[in-house]
Amino acid sequence: MNVNSNAPNDQSPQAGEPVMMNIRQLSPQQLMQLGVSQIAYVKQVDTEAGVAFAIHAADGTPMAIAADQEVAFAAIRQHEMLPALVH
Numbered sequence: 001m002n003v004n005s006n007a008p009n010d011q012s013p014q015a016g017e018p019v020m021m022n023i024r025q026l027s028p029q030q031l032m033q034l035g036v037s038q039i040a041y042v043k044q045v046d047t048e049a050g051v052a053f054a055i056h057a058a059d060g061t062p063m064a065i066a067a068d069q070e071v072a073f074a075a076i077r078q079h080e081m082l083p084a085l086v087h
Contacts (some may be wrong), residue, residue, distance in 0.1 A: 037058075038058075040057060040063060040079075040082070040084070041055070041057075041058065041084050041085075041086045042073065042076070042086065043085075052065045052066065053066045053067075055072050056086075
């Protein structure tokens, strides 16, 4: 995600090269995509079966529901992502 496309002498980064971004200039769409493949959010929800923990991708896409918070975090870590609790 290169947000510096308007910079003079802009050159596309090479594969594997880090991309510099000014977070203050991210569009809402870019902000939603930030961390989408690395972070998953866990939120307590009420279901017909009682309290559960919904797992969502960083962009808000529902991924799964777990019976308890520890199981939700373990499932996220198993998929090599970082869990974050949403209150």
